[in-house]
Amino acid sequence: MLIKNGFIINPASGESYVSDIRINDGVIEEISENICPTDDENIVDARGLTIAPGLIDTHVHFRDPGFTYKETLHTGSLAAAKGGFTSVICMANTSPVVDNTDVLEDILSRSRSESIRIYQAASVSRSLKGEEMTDMTALKEAGACGFTDDGIPLKNAAFLYEAMETAKALDVPISLHEEDPAFxxxxxxxxxTVSEQLGIYGSPSIAEESLVARDCLLALRSGAHTVIQHISSGRSVELVRMFKALGANLHAEATPHHFTLTDEAVLKYGTLAKMNPPLRKEEDRLAIIRGLADGTIDLIATDHAPHSREEKERTITAAPSGIIGLETSLALGITSLVRPGHLTLMQLLEKMTVNPADLYHLPAGRIEKGAAADLVIFAPEEHWIPQDYASLSSNSPFTGWDLYGKIKMTVCRGDVVYRD
Structure with a gap:
């Protein structure tokens, strides 16, 4: 394949320029201007379009095994490719839980037939109970790229500290869902005020902040690469900023919904705006944006969480939390962050490509000779409205929104896996 005349943005080098890219056998063979095509070469004209490394999402739920009426490895892969993602990391809270090598190897084996790269995190504790440690060494050797009990907090600090020390020894990240259920x-x-209007006592930000404060300290003491997942509170951002300055190997994820919406969205979208941790106040949203801008938050992740229409049509207290996000993530980053001037496109892409690749040691995130031919081609200024989804589910408050940034093509391992 020969991609002609595209505007390349490569966050790994901080460079942007117009050039051609030649792809052979799944890798980038040449990057230069005016490459002459061969007779058998597939030509893609990217004039006026932006080419970036394939996007990487460190936090998705493909619900497989156990909840495949919501999503499967296959439909999740289709949604990822449509959103420009060539690599995703699936969470461990499936049924059965990814707490042993048999479940892990089954998922990884089935993932190999999909068009994108699917990586799998394993759980920290057996059955997500926070009591008995999984065999983290065996899981890492079997292919786990990191560890998380996402969806459930690890309440025992000593247990978590031991897990952090193990993760550090294995040189993999440990990712934490920070919500203390006691609050x-x-x-x-x-x-x-929004929950009070609904007559509900909800989830206060201290539920997140109290665990973030504890776990930032544990991260500092352990030295482990520790990810604060889907950060939602401005105070949590400040804590991460402070402990990073002290030398902790801290990372933080921001989701498109947390940097775009506030809890006022619950009044408009109902259960489609219900997620864990919840949408918070405008001051929290702005603090997350400041954290993205100054590098305190170094990852943008969707927390893609499919649910059936029937589940989301339950009452606000009975419906499950979570929304899909893969197919709107880049567009929301451009619409909510780049166009208002909070981040440059280079900064946005850095948090969606090279940063997650480096943290999880993935063979992706770069546009350079010899690198994997994982690319996304998109039109940053093109206006579009999300309506139909490749995901098996459609639980999104962003359906019908006016967004900017249209995916035109996704290339993974040198193959076109999505074309607009």
């Missing part, structure tokens, strides 16, 4: 009466909705 929460109804999850998925911020405790404040």
């Amino acid at each position: 929460i009466k109804n999850n998925g909705i911020n405790h404040g």
Whole structure:
């Protein structure tokens, strides 16, 4: 394949320029201007379009095994490719839980037939109970790229500290869902004026902040690469900023919904705006944006969480938390962050490509000779409206929104896996 005349943005080098890219056998063979095509070469004219490394999402739920009526490895892969993602990391809270090598190897084996790169995190504790440690060494050797009990907090600090030390020895990240249930009466909705209007005592930000404070300290002491997942509170951002300055190997994820929406969205979108941790106040949203801008938050992840229409049509307290996000992630980053001037496109892409690749030691995230031919081609200024999804589910508050940034093509391992 020969991609002609594209505007290349390569966050790994900080460079952007117009050039051609030749792809052979799944890798980038040449990057230069005016490459002459061969007779058998497939030509892609990218004039006026932007080429970036294939996007990487460190936090998705493909619900497989156990909940395949919501999503499967295959439909999740289709949604990822449509959103420009060539690599994703699936969470461990499947059924059965990814707490042993048999489950892990089954998922990884089935993933190999999909068009994108699917990586799998394993759980820290057996059955997500926070009591008995998994065999992290065996899971790492079997292919786990990191460890997380996402969806459930690890309440025992000593247990978590031991897990952090093991993760450090294995040189893999440990990722944490920070919500102390002792503070929460109804999850998925911020405790404040909106929850009071609904007659609900929700989830106050201290539920997150108290665990973030504890775990930042544990990260500092252990030296482990520790990810604060889907950060939602401005105070949590400040804590991460402070402990990073002290030398902790801390990372933080921001989701498109947390940097775009506030808890006011619950009044408009109902259960489609219910997620854990919840949408919070405008001051929290702005603090997350400041954290993205100054590098305190170094990852953008969707927390892609498919649910069936029937589940989301339940009452606000009975419906499950979470929304899909893969197919709107880049566009929301451009619409909510780049166009208003909070981040440059280079900064946005850095948090969606090279940063996650480096953290998880993935063979992706770069546009350079010899690198994997994982690319996304998109039109940053093109306006579009999300309506139909490749995901098996459609639980998104962003359906019908006016967005900018249209994916035109996704290339993984040198193959076109999505074309607009």
